[in-house]
Amino acid sequence: MSFKQFLKLVFLLVIVLFMGNILVACKTMNKQMSSSPVDASEQQTQLQKVHTKKQVVQKETASAPNQNLSKELLYDLLLAELASQRGDYELAFEKYYTSANITRDSRLAKKATRVSLFAKNELQTFKAVKLWSELEPENADVQQILASSLIKKRQDDKAIVYLHKVVNLSDDFDDGMTKVVNILDTIKEQSRVIKLYTQISEPYKEKLIVKLYWAKIFIKFNDYVRAEQYLNEILVTKPDYLKAEIVQVELFKKQKKNSQAIDVLNKILNQSADNIPVRLELSRLLVETKSYEKGFKQVQILAEKEISPDVLFAISLLSIEMDQLDMSKAYLERLYHYKLYSNEAAYFIAQIEAGRKNYSQAELWFKKVQHGKYAFEAYLGLIAVYSQQQKTDLALQLLEHSKANSSKQNIDVLQIKAEVYSNAKKYKIAYDIYTEALVLDPGNSDLLYGRAMLAEKFDRIDLLEKDLLTIINSNPQDNQALNALGYTLAEKTKRYQEAYQYIERALKIDPDDVATLDSMGWILHKLNENEKAEKYIRKAYEKDPDPEIAAHFGEVLWVLGKKAEAKAVWQKALKKDPEHHILLTITTRYLQ
Numbered sequence: 001m002s003f004k005q006f007l008k009l010v011f012l013l014v015i016v017l018f019m020g021n022i023l024v025a026c027k028t029m030n031k032q033m034s035s036s037p038v039d040a041s042e043q044q045t046q047l048q049k050v051h052t053k054k055q056v057v058q059k060e061t062a063s064a065p066n067q068n069l070s071k072e073l074l075y076d077l078l079l080a081e082l083a084s085q086r087g088d089y090e091l092a093f094e095k096y097y098t099s100a101n102i103t104r105d106s107r108l109a110k111k112a113t114r115v116s117l118f119a120k121n122e123l124q125t126f127k128a129v130k131l132w133s134e135l136e137p138e139n140a141d142v143q144q145i146l147a148s149s150l151i152k153k154r155q156d157d158k159a160i161v162y163l164h165k166v167v168n169l170s171d172d173f174d175d176g177m178t179k180v181v182n183i184l185d186t187i188k189e190q191s192r193v194i195k196l197y198t199q200i201s202e203p204y205k206e207k208l209i210v211k212l213y214w215a216k217i218f219i220k221f222n223d224y225v226r227a228e229q230y231l232n233e234i235l236v237t238k239p240d241y242l243k244a245e246i247v248q249v250e251l252f253k254k255q256k257k258n259s260q261a262i263d264v265l266n267k268i269l270n271q272s273a274d275n276i277p278v279r280l281e282l283s284r285l286l287v288e289t290k291s292y293e294k295g296f297k298q299v300q301i302l303a304e305k306e307i308s309p310d311v312l313f314a315i316s317l318l319s320i321e322m323d324q325l326d327m328s329k330a331y332l333e334r335l336y337h338y339k340l341y342s343n344e345a346a347y348f349i350a351q352i353e354a355g356r357k358n359y360s361q362a363e364l365w366f367k368k369v370q371h372g373k374y375a376f377e378a379y380l381g382l383i384a385v386y387s388q389q390q391k392t393d394l395a396l397q398l399l400e401h402s403k404a405n406s407s408k409q410n411i412d413v414l415q416i417k418a419e420v421y422s423n424a425k426k427y428k429i430a431y432d433i434y435t436e437a438l439v440l441d442p443g444n445s446d447l448l449y450g451r452a453m454l455a456e457k458f459d460r461i462d463l464l465e466k467d468l469l470t471i472i473n474s475n476p477q478d479n480q481a482l483n484a485l486g487y488t489l490a491e492k493t494k495r496y497q498e499a500y501q502y503i504e505r506a507l508k509i510d511p512d513d514v515a516t517l518d519s520m521g522w523i524l525h526k527l528n529e530n531e532k533a534e535k536y537i538r539k540a541y542e543k544d545p546d547p548e549i550a551a552h553f554g555e556v557l558w559v560l561g562k563k564a565e566a567k568a569v570w571q572k573a574l575k576k577d578p579e580h581h582i583l584l585t586i587t588t589r590y591l592q
Contacts, residue, residue, distance in 0.1 A: 073099060080111070089119035097128055106135035113145065125149050133162075140169035140176070148183045156196060163200050174209045177201075181213045190221045208234055212244055219251050227251055240271060249281065258289050276302065280311055283318055290512075292322045299324075303331065309338040316348065325352050343372035350381055359385050376409060380416045387420040395420045411437050415450065427457040445471045449481060461492050479513060482506035487519040490526050499523050514544045522552050530559050547573045547580040555586050567591070 080095035092115045100108035109132035116124035126149040133142045143165040150159035163180050170176030180200055187193050197217060201210045211230045218227035228251065234244045245264055252261035265282040268275060279302055286295035299315045299322070307315075312335050319328035329352050336345035350365035362385045369378035379402065386395040399417050404410045414437040421430040434451035441447065448467040455463035464485075471481040486502030489495045500523050506516045521537030524530070537553045550573035557566035570587045577583065 073102065077108075084115055089115050089121070093119070093121070093124050093128070097124075097131070100128075100131060100135075104135060106132060106139075109135055117145075122149065122152055126153065138169060140166055140171075140179070143169060144179050144183065147180075148186070151183055151187060156192060160196060160199055163196070167200065173204070173207070177204075177209050177213060181216065184217070185220070193217055193221075208238060208241065208244070212241075212247060215244075215247050215251070219247070219254055222254070224251060224255055242268065242272075246278075253285070258285060261285055262289075274305075276305060276307060276311060280314055283315065287318050287321050296322055296324060299327075309335060309341050312338075313341055313344060316345075320348065320352070325356070328352065343369045343378075344374060347374035347378050347381075350378065354381065354385055354388075357388070359389050376405075376412075380412060383416050384419060387416075387423045390423070392420060392424045407440055411440055411444070411447070414440075415447070418450065418454070422454060422457070427454050430454050431458075443470070443474065445475065445478065445481070449484070452484065456488055456492070459492075461488065464488060477509055479506040479509040479516060482509070483513070483516045483519050486523065487515075490519070490523040496523060496526050500527065512543075514540050514546075514549070517543070518549045518552060521556065525552070525556050525559070530556055534560060541569070545573065545576075547577040547583045551580070551583040551586040555590070558590050 076095045076099055080092045080099070083089070083095065084092040093112055096108050096112035096115060099105070100112055109128060112128035113125060113132055116128050125145070129142060129145045129149055133139075133146050136142050143162045147159045147162035147166060150156075150162065163183065166179050166183075167173065167176040170179065177200075181197070184193050184197055187196075194217070197213070201213075204210050211234050215227045215230040215234070218224070218230070231244055231248050231251065234241055235248070238244070245268055249261045249264050252258070252264065262282065262285055265278055265285065268278050269282065272278070279298055283295050283298040283302065286292075286298060295318065299318055302311065302315050312331055316328050316331040316335060319325070319331060329349055332345040332349045332352075335341045336349070338345075346365045346368035350362045350369070353359075353365060354362035363382060366378045366382040366385065369375055379398070383395045383398050383402075386392075386398070396417075399413065399420070402413050404413050414433050418430040418433040418437075421427075421433065431451060431454040434447055434454065438444065438447050438451070448471050452464040452467035455461070455467070465488075468481045468485040471478050472485070475481075482502045483506040486499045486504075486506065489499035489502070493499075503516060503519045503523055506513070507520055510516060517536050517540035521533040521535070521540065524533035524536065533556050534553075537549065537556055541549050541553045550569050554566040554569045554573075557563070557569065570583070570591070573580070573583055574587070
């Protein structure tokens, strides 16, 4: 190595070491138990941690051992950094760990730990964090990682020592207990969790945070009675304890007591109207319970506030669920300007435009999704858009170059390929593609349903019935399959009583489903019970004036002698979709 090259290595290493000085302690603990809305006190804690970052850096620098760096050590450290950047975590770990052992420098032990955590190598993590713990025995974060590693190795008796250290070394008792419970949350066995938490919490059993986490533990293991006992005890002592109220919401949701959960969230907002996470949770729950008008009001309130991109993203999706597509698109366009969310925003705007059949706009937005979690879905969405525009050759060309990275993605590719051929009216080819996909995932209800719908296209009702019955036998509560089978039997056969029974079962499962309401009205029409039929189809039509529902509704009205209303329904539907096959067939029968 020339002297010039050596100086270059030294220069790069200096940069590496300076970067190392500003790294904060590694925090990779599981966060499942903090998925509920965060209160203001926790946000303040995070701010305090940011303000003390400079002190942490100074402390780390001051405690670093004086070490004369040899040329070999400099080279190893640079090699470790370059290996880490290239994704060669095995080499990076080896060099960082060896160097840490030689220098007794805790910063290098931390880097070795970080690399092993990133590589998800539990053996290396345990080895590195054990060394780090020896070098920094008073560091709570190190003890947290070591305790977690011991838990994964099922060495609970050793882990308890470090769990106690996490509590004792943390600046704040509540923060220490939170770290402990996050570690315990990774354990699946109830008995292990209860034993460990009992040992940790016994000296502090009267503290509210300890009782609160008992409630969370019992919620996790579906012991709702004991969870409620702890929450009631807490709220009697401190009625406005926000953390307990949030856990109470979690308990009510797990018990499907959504109205009680909504009441608690409203109570919190009456006391703290600016709590954005709570209002967002209320919005979600209102939408989930189909209280769309109330949910819409909460979304509007959120949109008027200074909100972060993640909240903006959440209310965009809630707006889609409420069918407020113009509002959702406006939010998503705002979100698109945030670099971290640009791909997500583009994807959902494309979905909105595709749903509206604005295919040129959908194509434009799908192409803007360059990477991220929706990149593959956007690629398939672009193929679907080409297919809907009858650009079959272009769609198939894209399919030939698709790069699926998993079995699920392979199935997704086959599904979209089947859709392309179906839109091109090559139903038998599409059917065979579904069969190919079912080889990869036998029993997949989505694939069976898709294949069944294609069988109907070339009049193989026996194949349709076989696939739908397979779904129903596997899941008797699948109202979509029940309704599809009932409607097809009503439309394609004379087996009206069987059809009625399937549709009746579907309607009991979801009494408000528009498609099933339409099917019930249609089968009653086939059974010459037109007055009953009108009630169901009118309800379906009022919910969704779809052209096919309008066609059925008009026919029932016509048969009942309400010809003027029938004509008005048909004319309105024809303006919306003048080439709808079923609508044209029925109107031609009665109007000509």
